[in-house]
Amino acid sequence: MSGWDEGGVYYSDQAQFPHGEGGGGEQAEKANRHTALQKFKEFIRNFQHKSQPNVFPYREALLSNPKYLLVNLADLIAYDPDQTLPQYLRHNPADYLPLFETAAAEVLAGLKSRVAGETGEMEEPVPGEVQVLLRSEQDSVSMRSLGAQYISKLVKISGIVIAASRTKAKATYVTLLCKNCKNVKLVPCRPGLGGAIVPRSCDHIPQPGEEPCPIDPWIVVPDKSKYVDQQTLKLQENPEDVPTGELPRNMLLSIDRHLVQTIVPGTRLTIMGIYSIFQAANSSTSHRGAVAVRQPYIRVVGLEETSKANSRSPANFTRDEVEEFKKFASDSNVYEQICSKIAPSIFGHGDVKKALACLLFGGSRKSLPDGVKLRGDINVLLLGDPSTAKSQFLKFVEKTAPVAVYTSGKGSSAAGLTASVVRDNSTREFYLEGGAMVLADGGVVCIDEFDKMRAEDRVAIHEAMEQQTISIAKAGITTVLNSRTSVLAAANPPSGRYDDLMTAQDNIDLQTTILSRFDLIFIVKDIRMYSQDKNIASHIIKVHASADAATSEARNSKEDNWLKRYIQYCRTECHPRLSESAASRLQESYVKIRQDMRRQANETGEAAVIPITVRQLEAIVRLSEALAKMTLSHVANDNHVLEAIRLFNISTMDAARSGINQHINLTPEVANEIKQAETHIKRRMGIGSYISERRLIDELTRMGLNESIVRRALLVMHQREEVEYKRERRVIVRKA
CATH class of the missing domain: 3.40.50.300 (P-loop containing nucleotide triphosphate hydrolases)
Incomplete structure (x- = not known):
């Protein structure tokens, strides 16, 4: 499955993306998210290395390349003494990484408006899409050790890309149109290989005399939906990490936006991503009674090549x-x-x-x-x-x-x-x-x-x-x-x-x-x-x-x-x-x-x-x-x-x-034996006749000749073009 239009549209009576059971839980979650958003903004604006005071690397990176921001988790750990932000990203990356991207977009809009104000060209700031990519110095885990305990967590693995799909359009928001009342609704899609959760009923309240909307009234309007580029890769274990006698494991990766079409098969990668699951579109396990079985994949949020073709870092x-x-x-x-x-x-x-x-x-x-x-x-x-x-x-x-x-x-x-x-x-x-x-x-x-x-x-x-x-x-x-x-x-x-x-x-x-x-x-x-x-x-x-x-x-x-x-x-x-x-x-x-x-x-x-x-x-x-x-x-x-x-x-x-002119530099005795062997070969073979090499050697050795001498005599006759040596059928043909 690769998007909402390939079997990934789901219907549910539940509220979309619920957070917590009761109202108190939702309020606490909202407060946490608001605090995290502010902290992410402060980190991007104010982080500076101890060795380089008054240098703000993430601000400068945003201004120089507003499309994406590469963040080192070590910097986040050094900036946040409470360790709350790194913990949020490690244990709940699907919720807090979009917050990080929102923070980066808002900081970028603020920086652009300030630069425009200094140059006298004031324009309305438009928050753009900024992709946050993560990298970490910690050791990568083995692909074989990834299990259910890692689902929805941030993981780091390495391997070789053995396959890359073509680029597809993945919907981030699906525009729905009600068949009855023409009401328009914008529904968010789950990231990665997830689809959209579409409500079963229309929330339009019918007027007196108006026919109520039926169940499942929605029609997808593709032209008015929002999309990003998406590509899937297949990552295989490094050959040196595969135990003897085992088949190499591979993992499906999903990359989107600015990571698309940057990787070709054969590249060695170390990737950071969210270990996720999806329901395969035509999976054999999707029949009744096995609905709970899902396929694992990793939604990549950061990658780096571990080796380059001509040099290493x-x-x-x-x-x-x-x-x-x-x-x-x-x-x-x-x-x-x-x-x-x-x-x-x-x-x-x-x-x-x-x-x-x-x-x-x-x-x-x-x-x-x-x-x-x-x-x-x-x-x-x-x-x-x-x-x-x-x-x-x-x-x-x-x-x-x-x-x-x-x-x-x-x-x-x-x-x-x-x-x-x-x-x-x-x-x-x-x-x-x-x-x-x-x-x-x-x-x-x-x-x-x-x-x-x-x-x-x-x-x-x-x-x-x-x-x-x-x-x-x-x-x-x-x-x-x-x-x-x-x-x-x-x-x-x-x-x-x-x-x-x-x-x-x-x-x-x-x-x-x-x-x-x-x-x-x-x-x-x-x-x-x-x-x-x-x-x-x-x-x-x-x-x-x-x-x-x-x-x-x-x-x-x-x-x-x-x-x-x-x-x-x-x-x-x-x-x-x-x-x-x-x-x-x-x-x-x-x-x-x-x-x-x-x-x-x-x-x-x-x-x-x-x-x-x-x-x-x-x-x-x-x-x-x-x-x-x-x-x-x-x-x-x-x-x-x-x-x-x-x-x-x-x-x-x-x-x-080797093999050129091997019959030279012979002793007189060996040369005499070779001549005798040549005579016997000519007697045994008439002009135009042919015989198996093995059979000829066996016959002459029974007459008392040495096998190596017979071979050498055949070689000498072949080089003088008196016999033709056919390698395919191992036969000797006497020539005129």
Whole structure:
């Protein structure tokens, strides 16, 4: 239900808005309300901070913006020593907030008349509509703890907006016309999602010979009623607040007037509002015997964004924290210290940890004069063998990043990652619900099992990874949502393990279009070395042995929280740019990399599976800025660029070179065995015939040949174009 004209008109014989049972109660209530009105007026006129005497912030705020007034409850508590006004607002906000707005309108009218009198332009003051918005410094309550005891009270909760309806007109006063006597009556509507209470009978006294008015004589006159803008939002719990195994809860919000159309899906909010109830228009519980069941919602009376896409409010950090962060950043080996804090329970993988540190800090987002925006977020792909801690890296980043969403590729659809169009059950209208990449705006999306995603679902995130927007054109809704987020993906090769005897195209079974959008691509191999295996085994045994110690757990959570705060501070305060010498060095390195890749492509006759394009140049720029951001430096120098190029070379460049010309540098014995295997393959296969790869290998191994030698011989023949290797059906075709 969204207004009086959608099933929200109620009929009652009772008096409208009764206050108290007897006359004494009503008189006391009137006296209280009058006193409260005067106190609210005095507060707006006279409040001043102790640190700034003779400065009246609420007076000035009203004059500068007469549409709404943002009031901090802490100021109200400081001004009113009896605590009556804050108590009224907390326990009975539906009655006393309109009084506050009336007081603000009257004070504004008085201030305007005074200003007009000083300028000599006297005009009649007209009390306008002033919306009072509240904010509070107290902690927000959990959405799960909201129960019947909070109904009609002021509450504060936080979450992510996942859907926003279109703007509607909500009646504040309904004009009624009597069918019989043409009497006109103005009836107030309850705020929020409530409707109007219409009396059953007309109060017109019939004259002698005049027919009395019947029961229910009223006709609503929409054109003469008064309206305000209204919009409904759906607020979902923050992902980090949802207990494991539970579905996230969501709450319906109603916003009106100047809050309308200020919020888009994906925004993280902390809201103050009145916990209210309403009867759904087509609720299944509205049948006879269940009339008392109502749906809860929150009528918003104040909201603030808890995080912005590109930065967070610096007011979140204490002075001691800022000093500690600056002292830490001034250390000479700050880069190594940060990398040592990245996933300390995982042995080795030093370069992967450095890449994840760069991803968490991110580069600088830029806006060009022509309106084009360049992303600063870094995307990383971990591809390789199972049991190489890829998923553990993803879990660590999800826990450490200020905003993060974790999802699995097989369990995610294109709509779940980007945005879906949903139809509301009560109003039957379509609205947008943001997916994982919209909810993680300003943070990181961790996608596990990236290779298990369907190809059409993977294509859906192309735009989100480079342009950092999600365009929707469905069910008559055409819009663009922000998804300014980093992507950290983990994938396995098609065969399950990384096979050195296969080409890079076969091992990295992803399209070039998606690979070019990753700044760093790491091939993570499970290398069988005695000394390394011994060290890994020793490390894992130690981790398991100390896992139950509560002190280490508390210490680790404290360190993780410190790292999260430091990342948050660096992303807020520092936006580095390349120095001139670093820029020229980077330019030379990029040209050299392009030349090397072109030469290799000419030698082998095939292009690299990962193209080296301008996107990769921008990736090195972002890495350099992230390395500078770790030290709170506003300039990325030559050292930062050299380290960024090193990271790029050992990750993306190694992956691009892998599988190219793998049959060179062979020992004479191995080369002889490969030639023998080629001879056997040619004998087994006639020209134009084809055979299953698995069957061919089995037959030749039964003849005494080594399986790896047969695979390598097939690879050599494929590169000489003597056989055609069809990956789809895993068959080999002999060519003339």
